[in-house]
Amino acid sequence: MQLTDEEKRMLAGDFGSTVKRAMEVLVKLGEIHDAPYMVEITSAHIDGNIDKEHNQESIAFLEQLAADNIRVRTFTTLNTIGLDRLKYHELGFNDAHFENQFRLNKAFEGMGCLGVYSCTPYYASNLPRFGEHVAWSESSTPPFVNAVLGARTSREAGASALMAAITGRTPYYSYHVPHNRLGQALIKVDCPMRGIADYGLLGYYVGSRVKTSVPVFNGLSEPSRDELIYLGAAMATSGPVAMYHIPGVTPEARDLDEAFGSNEPELVIHVDRKALQEPLDYLNDMPVGPVEFVAMGCPHYSLRQIERLAGLLEGKRIHKDVTLWIHTSEPIRYMAQRLGFDKIIAKAGGLLTADICTICTPLEKLGFRTVVTDSVKQAFYCHLFNNFTTAVETMENVVNIAIAGVWEGKRYNGE
Ligand code: F3S
Numbered sequence: 001m002q003l004t005d006e007e008k009r010m011l012a013g014d015f016g017s018t019v020k021r022a023m024e025v026l027v028k029l030g031e032i033h034d035a036p037y038m039v040e041i042t043s044a045h046i047d048g049n050i051d052k053e054h055n056q057e058s059i060a061f062l063e064q065l066a067a068d069n070i071r072v073r074t075f076t077t078l079n080t081i082g083l084d085r086l087k088y089h090e091l092g093f094n095d096a097h098f099e100n101q102f103r104l105n106k107a108f109e110g111m112g113c114l115g116v117y118s119c120t121p122y123y124a125s126n127l128p129r130f131g132e133h134v135a136w137s138e139s140s141t142p143p144f145v146n147a148v149l150g151a152r153t154s155r156e157a158g159a160s161a162l163m164a165a166i167t168g169r170t171p172y173y174s175y176h177v178p179h180n181r182l183g184q185a186l187i188k189v190d191c192p193m194r195g196i197a198d199y200g201l202l203g204y205y206v207g208s209r210v211k212t213s214v215p216v217f218n219g220l221s222e223p224s225r226d227e228l229i230y231l232g233a234a235m236a237t238s239g240p241v242a243m244y245h246i247p248g249v250t251p252e253a254r255d256l257d258e259a260f261g262s263n264e265p266e267l268v269i270h271v272d273r274k275a276l277q278e279p280l281d282y283l284n285d286m287p288v289g290p291v292e293f294v295a296m297g298c299p300h301y302s303l304r305q306i307e308r309l310a311g312l313l314e315g316k317r318i319h320k321d322v323t324l325w326i327h328t329s330e331p332i333r334y335m336a337q338r339l340g341f342d343k344i345i346a347k348a349g350g351l352l353t354a355d356i357c358t359i360c361t362p363l364e365k366l367g368f369r370t371v372v373t374d375s376v377k378q379a380f381y382c383h384l385f386n387n388f389t390t391a392v393e394t395m396e397n398v399v400n401i402a403i404a405g406v407w408e409g410k411r412y413n414g415e
Pocket residue numbers: 079080119138140233297298299300327356357358359360377378381
């Protein structure tokens with residue numbers, strides 16, 4: 001790989017053994033992917049959750065880095081964790097549950113990372129510009145960075161994003177390279193899409209079929225930013241999708257010709273309401289009966305989503321046996337508090353959480369086995385990691401189910 005003088009000095013150890021080791025890892029990564037050189041990054045986003053990425057060894061390692069005064073060289077934010085730092089007692093946990101998470105947070109923050117603890121860090125200060133190179137981990141963020149913002153990131157692992165943050169560099173490969181961003185699969189959507197549950201189902205269906213190809217959607221009319229976030233999150237859940245185009249909506253494709261460039265579509269997929277039934281059948285396996293747990297905000301809800309939810313809950317009361325959590329980031333929760341939405345939600349019996357995600361939280365300690373949600377990604381991971389049975393519904397239906405306290409079986413039909 002061609003390296004700049006500064007990168008060569010990093011590799012030679014002029015900036016210390018940690019930077020040297022991080023650069024060695026990145027050079028190796030670049031060589032594996034035939035990257036010709038490194039690019040400077042303007043930000044990084046790292047997974048700082050205890051169970052998913054870190055064990056005792058990695059905590060001790062990161063604590064040592066912080067103690068050795070190692071600092072990230074670029075603006076770096078941290079992803080969702082299992083700990084709501086202000087409300088974990090209210091959620092039913094105690095300090096002992098999070099002993100390791102506290103240590104990990106301290107180590108990362110000691111290295112200069114900003115603890116926004118969110119999978120929507122772009123709502124909380126980390127907002128790359130069009131064309132910027134960044135290194136972001138957590139599956140739902142690369143499709144947003146690449147497709148919606150037009151910035152450039154590979155689908156980073158937590159470790160590679162950390163190495164990039166420490167050196168301020170990443171190898172020039174994957175979606176950093178313009179040609180790799182061009183469309184490869186044409187997705188013809190033949191049914192109207194409404195709301196984040198629909199976009200989640202569409203993403204799940206497409207992600208499981210296109211594999212590593214870049215999908216180009218035809219037939220979608222003006223999805224909202226929240227819908228784009230849920231589309232990308234679901235595609236990155238059932239498949240490794242980290243880039244897509246919607247001509248006229250996403251910034252790199254005004255039309256199909258621009259989306260595909262010199263590529264011919266290697267795959268054409270038709271999506272209708274019947275196709276979307278397939279993921280729905282898989283994800284709606286919760287037995288008919290009482291509801292115990294309802295969770296929304298995966299990816300973390302925006303302020304608009306919270307406003308809409310508060311509107312649906314205003315003046316109502318969820319069933320006394322139902323626990324309702326709505327996940328967002330601390331900055332968004334703060335704004336929701338300023339606008340009074342948290343009080344409306346609390347009065348209805350729900351709780352606006354910050355920093356956490358249903359998947360990262362030690363739910364087994366609370367005894368839940370099922371979840372009703374409006375997020376396809378959350379339903380999928382609750383199956384996979386928590387062994388839950390799940391139900392996916394629209395936001396309105398989720399609210400009605402939480403109020404009734406009963407799941408009556410599949411009612412979602414995209415209306
Ligand atoms: Fe975010 Fe957790 Fe969902 S990290 S995207 S809330 S699985």
